Amino acid sequence: MINRHRLETLSEPVLEWVIRLCGISAIIFVFGIFFFVFREGADFLFRGLDLVEFFTSPEWYPTSVSHKRYGVLALIAGTASVTVLAMVIAVPFGLGAAIFVSEFCGPKLKETFKIIIELLAAIPSVVWGFIGLTIMNEMIIDLFNAPIGLTVLNGGIILALMSVPIIVSIGEDALKAVPDSYREAAEALGASRWQVIYRVLLPAAKNGLLAAVLLGVARAIGETMAVLMATGHAVKIPHSLLDSVRTLTATIAAELGEAPVHSDHYQVLFIIGVLLFSITFAVNLTADLVVKGIRQK
Amino acid sequence: MRDDDKKIEISNLRVTYGEKEALKGISLDVYENEILSIIGPAQSGKTTLLKVINRTIDLVPDAKVQGTAKVDGENVRDVKSVYQLRRKIGMVFPLPVGLPLSIYDNVAFAPRAAGIRNRKDLDAIVEHCLQQAALWDEVKDRLDSLGTRLSGGQQQRLTIARALSHQPEILCLDEFSIAVDPVTTMRIEDVLKELRSQVTIILVTNLVQQARRLADRTAFLLNGELIEIDINEVIFSDSPANQMTYDYVSGTFG
Numbered sequence A: 001m002i003n004r005h006r007l008e009t010l011s012e013p014v015l016e017w018v019i020r021l022c023g024i025s026a027i028i029f030v031f032g033i034f035f036f037v038f039r040e041g042a043d044f045l046f047r048g049l050d051l052v053e054f055f056t057s058p059e060w061y062p063t064s065v066s067h068k069r070y071g072v073l074a075l076i077a078g079t080a081s082v083t084v085l086a087m088v089i090a091v092p093f094g095l096g097a098a099i100f101v102s103e104f105c106g107p108k109l110k111e112t113f114k115i116i117i118e119l120l121a122a123i124p125s126v127v128w129g130f131i132g133l134t135i136m137n138e139m140i141i142d143l144f145n146a147p148i149g150l151t152v153l154n155g156g157i158i159l160a161l162m163s164v165p166i167i168v169s170i171g172e173d174a175l176k177a178v179p180d181s182y183r184e185a186a187e188a189l190g191a192s193r194w195q196v197i198y199r200v201l202l203p204a205a206k207n208g209l210l211a212a213v214l215l216g217v218a219r220a221i222g223e224t225m226a227v228l229m230a231t232g233h234a235v236k237i238p239h240s241l242l243d244s245v246r247t248l249t250a251t252i253a254a255e256l257g258e259a260p261v262h263s264d265h266y267q268v269l270f271i272i273g274v275l276l277f278s279i280t281f282a283v284n285l286t287a288d289l290v291v292k293g294i295r296q297k
Numbered sequence B: 001m002r003d004d005d006k007k008i009e010i011s012n013l014r015v016t017y018g019e020k021e022a023l024k025g026i027s028l029d030v031y032e033n034e035i036l037s038i039i040g041p042a043q044s045g046k047t048t049l050l051k052v053i054n055r056t057i058d059l060v061p062d063a064k065v066q067g068t069a070k071v072d073g074e075n076v077r078d079v080k081s082v083y084q085l086r087r088k089i090g091m092v093f094p095l096p097v098g099l100p101l102s103i104y105d106n107v108a109f110a111p112r113a114a115g116i117r118n119r120k121d122l123d124a125i126v127e128h129c130l131q132q133a134a135l136w137d138e139v140k141d142r143l144d145s146l147g148t149r150l151s152g153g154q155q156q157r158l159t160i161a162r163a164l165s166h167q168p169e170i171l172c173l174d175e176f177s178i179a180v181d182p183v184t185t186m187r188i189e190d191v192l193k194e195l196r197s198q199v200t201i202i203l204v205t206n207l208v209q210q211a212r213r214l215a216d217r218t219a220f221l222l223n224g225e226l227i228e229i230d231i232n233e234v235i236f237s238d239s240p241a242n243q244m245t246y247d248y249v250s251g252t253f254g
């Protein structure tokens, strides 16, 4: 008895430290990644890069011989347009499907749906890119009489298809976590199925649903391969859904291999990496603040 | 009491959850404007009976119901709108279920679901129901804060206010005093006594003395069977029809 007691008093602090270490290491990794990405670009960032031009110029000519220009406005516009379109499609579809699966499906249909959704989530992004490059490309050319089908529309739809499974599965988890007693109490008050959903379930699950949407957004912003293949790879600010664009991520993926190590071009690509990092950080931070704001009310 | 006073008629009601038989063919009537209490040890099927009456049993996937339960002479399984049926019945659960809404919205939930939009009407209903549930004075200054932030006893009174908010003709209370202190329990009991003239009350309770204090009649359920139902004067006398009833109410059961 005494031995066991001693073991317990010993193992408690040890366990506590192990857990603390895990937490700390996660933070260290994040900072470490940020630091190394930042270090690769820092030199050029402080000596040479014109930040005003960087953010306001749509001219991206990193390999021009006469006059190199590093403006990422068009790339930001590319990322933004494709992401926004993807979310406009994926959020209603994803949340709707999550509600359907969690509230209206019988157990059997639910299982089938979940398997399909998991399958969708498991498709590698190159395959999505391939679908964009061939099937979607042709469809857009046929439907809109467009000269080329590798466009914002194409990339947005592909990204939406990739985000929907995430939104559905996390959204469904959030709805499942709402205690059944809420549903029963609301139904006992004579509320219809829809009233239960929008008056009780959605408010109760809003944090989880928001998380689902944001993870979908994060996926869309960070996705590289599929958008690289589906958007046509043209550096310009899009004026319609049928324009080709290029995203921040696609630029890094396509150019990093060719840029000589430690050249200005190489360093700018890392600065773009820092920019992407900051954008996702900002998205997550806003999400946190929004959730906290909701909670306080 | 006459037949046309019957608010609820249960006949030969049998409920099974998969293999498990929760109610084994019981028959009983509830008369208009009476308080019927239902007593019995755990697992005797009391909650199941309430769920059949407001048809929330539909939400249990493997539950099977045989026999009939009629409310106002109409079989609950044949009602045109289950929502209308449920609005006729106020339900209070053993543990308070504060919906994740403000105090005001909790009470206004059912009226809104029934289509009342006018803010003045809603205000009046909310105040009236919170008064009835003896909660108004404690919360009138913070109607906008979350219902789940109230104490357990306050939350239970909130659910009672909520159950009254759609002006039910029948009020079912399922062991409402589990999470409530004795003083609050007595206050709620006073509320129920006042309501007796307006609604029919079914009071499921573990407290035999509560049944004795409040009810006109009492039914004793045991393992899904109705052992005895009669007026309180008989059930709590020295000679109820069944010896088990006597043992249970006098505390020598088992």
Ligand SMILES: Nc1ncnc2c1ncn2[C@@H]1O[C@H](COP(=O)(O)OP(=O)(O)OP(=O)(O)O)[C@@H](O)[C@H]1O
Pocket (backbone or CB within 6 Å): B017, B020, B021, B022, B040, B041, B042, B043, B044, B045, B046, B047, B048, B049, B060
């Ligand atoms: N959802 C369910 N699924 C399966 N079995 C259930 C379910 N609900 C109740 N039962 C079973 O039915 C029987 C009666 O349960 P019920 O809840 O009606 O009893 P009760 O009299 O209300 O008990 P208590 O006093 O503990 O609340 C129990 O044996 C219980 O295990």
Ligand SMILES: [Mg+2]
Pocket (backbone or CB within 6 Å): B046, B047, B048, B174
């Ligand atoms: Mg019960």
